[in-house]
Amino acid sequence: MPKDDLKTGYRIVGTRPDRPDGLDKVTGRARYGADISAPGMLHAAVVRSPHAHARIIRIDASKALVLDGVKAVITRADFPTGLTGEDWNLQENTIAGDVALYDGHAVAAVAATSKLLAQDAARLIEVVYEVLPHVIDVDAAMQPDAPVIRAGTADHSVPEGMHPNVVKYIDFGHGDLEAGFAAADLVRAQTYKTEATHQGYIEPHACLGQMGADGKGEMWVCTQGQWYIRRMCSAVLGTDASQLRVTPSEIGGGFGGKTTIFMEPLALALSRKAGGRPVKLVMSRAEVLRATGPTASASMDVKLGMKADGTLTAAQVNFRMQGGAFIGSSPVGEALSCALACYTIPAVHHEGYEVLANRPKAAAYRAPGSPMAAFAVESLLDEMCRELGLDPLAVRLKNAAREGAKASYGPTYNRIGLVETLEATMAHANLKVPLGPNQGRGVASGFWFNHGGETSVSLAIGEDGTVTVSVGTPDIGGSRASLGMMTAETLGIPYEAVRVNIVETGALGVNEPTHGSRATFASGLAAVEAAKQAIKTMCARAAAEWGIDADAVEWIDGAAAPAGPNAGKFPPMSIAEIGAKMGSTGGPISGHHEVTAGGFGASFGAHVVDVEVDPETGRTTVLRYLVVQDAGRAIHPAYVEGQYHGGAVQGIGWALNEEYVYGADGRLQNTVFLDYRIPVASDLPMIDTVIVEVPNPGHPYGVRGVGETGITPPLPALANAIAAATGARLRSLPMSPPKVLAAIKAKANGQG
Amino acid sequence: MSKIHVTTTVNGDPVEFLADPRDTLLDCLRDQLGLTGTKEGCGTGDCGACSVTVDGVLVCSCLVLGAEAQGKQIGTVEGIANGSELHPLQRKFIEHAALQCGFCTPGILVAAKALLEQNPDPTETEVRYWLAGNLCRCTGYDKIIRAVLDAGAEMRGAN
Numbered sequence: 001m002p003k004d005d006l007k008t009g010y011r012i013v014g015t016r017p018d019r020p021d022g023l024d025k026v027t028g029r030a031r032y033g034a035d036i037s038a039p040g041m042l043h044a045a046v047v048r049s050p051h052a053h054a055r056i057i058r059i060d061a062s063k064a065l066v067l068d069g070v071k072a073v074i075t076r077a078d079f080p081t082g083l084t085g086e087d088w089n090l091q092e093n094t095i096a097g098d099v100a101l102y103d104g105h106a107v108a109a110v111a112a113t114s115k116l117l118a119q120d121a122a123r124l125i126e127v128v129y130e131v132l133p134h135v136i137d138v139d140a141a142m143q144p145d146a147p148v149i150r151a152g153t154a155d156h157s158v159p160e161g162m163h164p165n166v167v168k169y170i171d172f173g174h175g176d177l178e179a180g181f182a183a184a185d186l187v188r189a190q191t192y193k194t195e196a197t198h199q200g201y202i203e204p205h206a207c208l209g210q211m212g213a214d215g216k217g218e219m220w221v222c223t224q225g226q227w228y229i230r231r232m233c234s235a236v237l238g239t240d241a242s243q244l245r246v247t248p249s250e251i252g253g254g255f256g257g258k259t260t261i262f263m264e265p266l267a268l269a270l271s272r273k274a275g276g277r278p279v280k281l282v283m284s285r286a287e288v289l290r291a292t293g294p295t296a297s298a299s300m301d302v303k304l305g306m307k308a309d310g311t312l313t314a315a316q317v318n319f320r321m322q323g324g325a326f327i328g329s330s331p332v333g334e335a336l337s338c339a340l341a342c343y344t345i346p347a348v349h350h351e352g353y354e355v356l357a358n359r360p361k362a363a364a365y366r367a368p369g370s371p372m373a374a375f376a377v378e379s380l381l382d383e384m385c386r387e388l389g390l391d392p393l394a395v396r397l398k399n400a401a402r403e404g405a406k407a408s409y410g411p412t413y414n415r416i417g418l419v420e421t422l423e424a425t426m427a428h429a430n431l432k433v434p435l436g437p438n439q440g441r442g443v444a445s446g447f448w449f450n451h452g453g454e455t456s457v458s459l460a461i462g463e464d465g466t467v468t469v470s471v472g473t474p475d476i477g478g479s480r481a482s483l484g485m486m487t488a489e490t491l492g493i494p495y496e497a498v499r500v501n502i503v504e505t506g507a508l509g510v511n512e513p514t515h516g517s518r519a520t521f522a523s524g525l526a527a528v529e530a531a532k533q534a535i536k537t538m539c540a541r542a543a544a545e546w547g548i549d550a551d552a553v554e555w556i557d558g559a560a561a562p563a564g565p566n567a568g569k570f571p572p573m574s575i576a577e578i579g580a581k582m583g584s585t586g587g588p589i590s591g592h593h594e595v596t597a598g599g600f601g602a603s604f605g606a607h608v609v610d611v612e613v614d615p616e617t618g619r620t621t622v623l624r625y626l627v628v629q630d631a632g633r634a635i636h637p638a639y640v641e642g643q644y645h646g647g648a649v650q651g652i653g654w655a656l657n658e659e660y661v662y663g664a665d666g667r668l669q670n671t672v673f674l675d676y677r678i679p680v681a682s683d684l685p686m687i688d689t690v691i692v693e694v695p696n697p698g699h700p701y702g703v704r705g706v707g708e709t710g711i712t713p714p715l716p717a718l719a720n721a722i723a724a725a726t727g728a729r730l731r732s733l734p735m736s737p738p739k740v741l742a743a744i745k746a747k748a749n750g751q752g
Numbered sequence: 753m754s755k756i757h758v759t760t761t762v763n764g765d766p767v768e769f770l771a772d773p774r775d776t777l778l779d780c781l782r783d784q785l786g787l788t789g790t791k792e793g794c795g796t797g798d799c800g801a802c803s804v805t806v807d808g809v810l811v812c813s814c815l816v817l818g819a820e821a822q823g824k825q826i827g828t829v830e831g832i833a834n835g836s837e838l839h840p841l842q843r844k845f846i847e848h849a850a851l852q853c854g855f856c857t858p859g860i861l862v863a864a865k866a867l868l869e870q871n872p873d874p875t876e877t878e879v880r881y882w883l884a885g886n887l888c889r890c891t892g893y894d895k896i897i898r899a900v901l902d903a904g905a906e907m908r909g910a911n
Binding site: 016018019021022023025026027028029030031032034035037114115116199200201202203204250251252253254255282284285476477478636638639641642645646648649650672673674678679680681682683684686687 | 782787791792793794795796829832842849855856857861877881883884886887889890891892898
């Protein structure tokens with residue numbers, strides 16, 4: 001296997017071995033959410049509101065229930081009452097109470113002996129609605145005449161006199177804003193809008209749930225976090241978390257959208273009502289788009305002050321975001337914190353409003369909030385650089401956040417790699433490629449915090465000296481490989497001698513999901529610590545056999561060896577020898593580590609895109625694309641590149657094509673992939689990458705986490721490139737051909 | 753509604769099943785025959801995760817009725833390897849890290865195999881347009897395209 005030139009001295013870290021689940025995934029053997037069946041299994045279907053906002057007057061399931069083979073129908077009446085806070089939100093989103101809050105909101109569900117019968121039965125369930133006025137747009141939802149979605153939702157943070165749909169207000173900053181703007185040579189302010197987009201994982205949500213009248217249950221489900229599923233389902237159903245055993249399937253993409261529940265409690269409630277028979281529930285693509293976590297839509301004001309040499313003196317942002325009809329679902333707080341995080345600016349002020357709208361409950365989507373914020377801030381920064389005739393990358397470098405600087409969102413940065421990232425970007429050959437007519441180049445920076453979080457990992461030495469690692473973070477993009485590599489590196493054994501299993505909720509303490517770019521960071525850190533614990537035990541076993549102090553034994557190349565004054569007295573005892581006789585030397589040998597992992601390190605990125613815009617159609621073609629990002633340490637560089645590629649292309653889709661399109665009736669118009677168009681292979685060039693490695697001091701191998709930052713810069717980078725190609729500045733996403741064409745025409749008419 | 757008795761061949765094996773007239777070929781493969789390697793991503797022919805071949809022609813099995821399989825030769829991802837010997841495409845997908853979540857992989861492998869059978873030496877552009885009906889949300893397609901081109905090169909070399 002080729003070893004990348006990282007000069008680390010590592011045997012395995014930094015190489016590109018085959019992923020351990022590769023064979024299963026290229027042969028069709030890997031089992032995803034919908035791939036499991038159980039004896040006696042029933043199939044479920046869900047009845048969903050066709051209205052954006054409607055009071056539920058009556059639900060009549062009698063015509064469905066008389067069909068042979070229909071075993072259970074549930075409505076909200078089958079769920080406990082009295083839930084509060086986010087538990088209430090989860091229950092309400094799982095199945096509507098008195099009011100359906102968005103097009104696609106679940107109202108009832110049915111279980112029957114076949115999929116087709118369940119679908120037939122669902123169509124026979126009659127729901128009488130009283131249609132209520134609705135509101136979709138975030139700015140419209142704040143207007144005095146907007147329909148009130150749920151009075152009394154707002155928390156104490158909201159200033160008096162705001163519309164009841166405004167449910168949260170955030171305000172923070174530092175420095176003297178007035179003095180900062182006064183010190184600037186150029187002050188500019190603009191407003192930006194982004195539409196909601198969907199994570200767009202190719203695997204629809206799917207689960208197989210079983211629960212008896214005693215509240216004991218099991219679930220097989222595609223999820224980023226089996227413990228989140230356990231806790232949330234238990235809260236919604238009013239059962240004990242410990243009585244529900246959740247096994248994660250292979251997961252067909254998540255991007256944050258599978259960190260929560262949408263329909264899983266319905267399967268369990270149906271099972272409970274159907275005498276404990278297992279119930280399989282699989283969403284259609286239309287259900288995924290109508291009723292599962294898109295991201296928020298945003299309306300954003302940005303004001304920047306800049307000196308003639310490019311130094312930023314002050315920045316002010318004011319963001320409004322809707323995350324559906326549920327408080328706490330929009331990422332407005334994260335958006336504010338990310339907005340200015342790339343730069344050291346003496347005076348910054350952030351204000352944000354969370355607003356309810358008749359839309360599905362937003363879920364996390366890859367660096368939640370950061371892409372929208374970057375679109376606004378990085379677009380305006382680019383405009384001002386052009387106005388002052390400055391190199392946009394040089395300006396970013398001049399203002400770049402560095403170690404020891406106070407971050408825009410409060411804390412002081414430890415070792416970060418934005419400067420190295422920008423320098424690598426400026427040195428890249430793509431910047432020297434000459435551009436032709438109707439072509440333009442755009443650059444942008446991006447940021448994500450990364451995350452540690454609750455983590456529990458166990459590791460066991462086998463009788464033959466091979467090693468099993470049990471982790472709780474589902475493998476979405478190759479984390480079995482990275483975790484196995486770090487474990488093998490630490491133990492000094494071959495990569496192939498380690499098996500990493502993603503385990504069910506009964507096998508470990510609570511783990512947070514694979515979210516926040518944390519799997520390789522946090523499960524990796526815990527796996528390394530667990531390995532060190534096992535090494536300590538193995539050294540003690542060898543010491544006891546040799547009759548020397550445990551402290552006088554060291555672990556070298558997968559074996560215990562006498563050290564110090566005893567060096568060379570005994571031949572090294574390999575992990576295989578120790579494993580073979582552990583039964584008679586003290587019993588099984590394992591390692592375990594659990595932690596709420598701190599020490600995570602932010603990852604910064606910079607993207608450069610070249611586009612060509614067809615002046616006759618407004619269609620944008622991506623000619624070349626460069627991603628430069630600090631990984632801290634790339635454990636498996638091929639899968640780090642994969643994260644960079646995937647983030648960039650999701651961002652390209654968000655920038656150019658993707659949006660939730662609502663009709664005047666408040667119904668989602670584009671509920672299939674033909675109309676919700678994500679990038680396809682023929683839309684794209686190869687994506688160039690540079691992995692910058694500024695090790696994170698908070699991780700034994702320097703890992704930062706690489707999953708999310710990459711979706712942040714594409715939105716503004718594309719806007720900046722289109723502006724460079726056409727002279728027309730687009731401040732609303734997506735930059736679809738009709739909008740680009742209109743902007744070009746407006747520019748030609750002197751309105752741009 | 754009475755079911756239809758279907759006799760067909762899947763990956764060279766004779767099989768039979770009872771199909772509801774509304775069942776898609778995808779439903780029959782997954783639910784009747786236990787061949788769950790073929791995936792449903794959309795059910796509307798837009799994502800390609802359910803790609804199979806019917807008498808050698810690449811189709812979305814969600815757009816074909818199960819009853820239409822009568823007397824045909826069906827090829828799925830489970831039939832790509834020759835026993836335990838992987839097809840070059842399968843090896844190259846692992847080697848190039850051309851999959852992340854792996855959900856779209858079966859459909860892309862079936863589609864890419866169909867491409868290389870009719871065009872053993874495709875250009876990058878030809879691969880991109882052939883696979884434009886197979887959505888992948890994880891990879892940005894870069895490593896997928898490289899894996900297909902590399903598999904094609906290896907297969908040409910072997911011939």
